[in-house]
Structures are given as C-alpha cells and as structure tokens.
Amino acid sequence: MVKVVVLGAHGKVAQIAERFLFADKDVDTTLFLRDSERMADKKNEATIIDGSATDAAQLEKAMKGQDIVYANLGGKDDIDLEAEAVVEAMHNANVKRLIWISTLGIYDEVPGKFGEWNKETLGDYITEYAKAAKRIEDSDLDYTIIRPTWMDDKNEVDYEKSKKGEPITDTEVSRKSVAAYVYHLIKNPKEDVKQSIGLGKPNTEGDKPSWY
Numbered sequence: 304m305v306k307v308v309v310l311g312a313h314g315k316v317a318q319i320a321e322r323f324l325f326a327d328k329d330v331d332t333t334l335f336l337r338d339s340e341r342m343a344d345k346k347n348e349a350t351i352i353d354g355s356a357t358d359a360a361q362l363e364k365a366m367k368g369q370d371i372v373y374a375n376l377g378g379k380d381d382i383d384l385e386a387e388a389v390v391e392a393m394h395n396a397n398v399k400r401l402i403w404i405s406t407l408g409i410y411d412e413v414p415g416k417f418g419e420w421n422k423e424t425l426g427d428y429i430t431e432y433a434k435a436a437k438r439i440e441d442s443d444l445d446y447t448i449i450r451p452t453w454m455d456d457k458n459e460v461d462y463e464k465s466k467k468g469e470p471i472t473d474t475e476v477s478r479k480s481v482a483a484y485v486y487h488l489i490k491n492p493k494e495d496v497k498q499s500i501g502l503g504k505p506n507t508e509g510d511k512p513s514w515y
Contacts, residue, residue, distance in 0.1 A: 307324060358388060447498055457479070459479060
C-alpha cells in the first residue's frame with residue numbers, strides 16, 4: 304500500500320489523477336485543499352484535509368505518514384511561497400518523494416515562434432514558476448518536476464517526455480495524459496527522480512496550440 308497526499312486536490316489535472324488513484328486499491332489517498340467542502344463527495348474514497356499550501360505546519364500534518372506528495376498547486380502570486388512551504392514541510396515530516404506540476408518555458412526551453420508566443424502569453428507566470436522549480440531542485444528531495452505544454456480536455460493518453468535542457472516543440476497535451484504520467488510515477492516512484500520532465504503530445508508542433 305502506497306500512501307499519497309494530493310496538494311491542490313480540486314485542480315483539473317488533480318481530479319483526473321485522483322480517479323486513477325481511487326480505482327487502485329493499493330493506493331491510500333489523502334486530499335489537501337483550501338476548501339474541503341468542494342471534495343465532500345469523495346469522503347468515502349479518501350481522507351480530506353482543509354488547509355493552505357503556504358502554511359508549512361498545516362502541510363506537515365497532512366504529510367506525516369505519507370510516502371509520496373503530489374503537488375498540483377497554482378497561482379502566480381503564491382507558487383514560490385507554496386514551494387518553500389512544501390519543501391519545509393516534507394523535511395519536517397520526513398517524506399522524500401515529490402511530484403510537482405510546473406509549467407512550460409521555465410528554462411527558456413521553447414524555441415521559435417511558439418516560444419515567443421508562450422513567453423508573451425504567460426509573462427510573469429513563467430518567472431514565478433521558475434523560482435519555485437529552482438527551490439525544489441535546490442532541495443534534497445526526490446522530486447520529479449513536470450512541465451506540461453498547453454493542456455486540453457481530450458479524453459486521451461498520448462504523450463512524450465523530454466528532459467531538462469532539451470527543446471520542447473509540442474504545443475499541446477491532454478490533462479488526462481498529465482494525470483496518467485502522475486499516476487505512473489506514483490506506481491513507479493523510482494522513475495525520473497531528480498528530473499524535470501517536459502510533457503507534450505507528439506506531432507503537435509506549431510506556432511501555438513491548435514485551439515488558439
């Protein structure tokens with residue numbers, strides 16, 4: 304039995320990943336979010352904890368006894384503070400394995416017109432997510448940072464991975480694909496440790512995602 308706590312459990316990708324987790328009887332799931340009432344219908348499938356991801360003490364309580372922390376956090380103004388709190392709480396709770404959702408472009412790894420469009424569209428969002436990722440990379444945690452390209456709601460699992468330092472030209476990927484990769488890491492926790500992984504759908508190269 305692997306014990307997983309999901310931070311930001313009401314997020315779109317998180318909720319898809321949770322369906323994989325709830326269906327797996329070898330996974331014990333805890334959901335951590337700001338307003339636990341939003342997930343009240345899941346109380347028979349998971350432990351639900353109300354708290355703030357910028358509060359290290361609240362995070363530590365949720366993390367104690369867990370094997371893996373899956374952080375699906377967001378918000379340009381909070382993400383670096385959340386990263387700082389998560390690292391501190393994991394140290395205090397003696398938990399090492401972290402799966403962290405970041406964003407595309409934090410290493411200036413997107414070339415060409417798509418890269419220009421991505422920078423212009425995301426702006427300071429990239430800067431703050433880059434700071435958060437560096438904080439995690441500078442820690443001694445067994446992290447995997449995931450950098451999805453632009454996400455859609457297609458009901459498909461179709462992705463390819465790239466490592467830090469490799470360019471990303473895929474413009475889109477489904478949320479279900481990202482969730483499937485998260486679930487894969489939970490089931491294979493020694494894979495892609497201390498790696499920052501770009502995630503995109505093959506053959507979606509272009510100047511921007513197809514729906515823009």
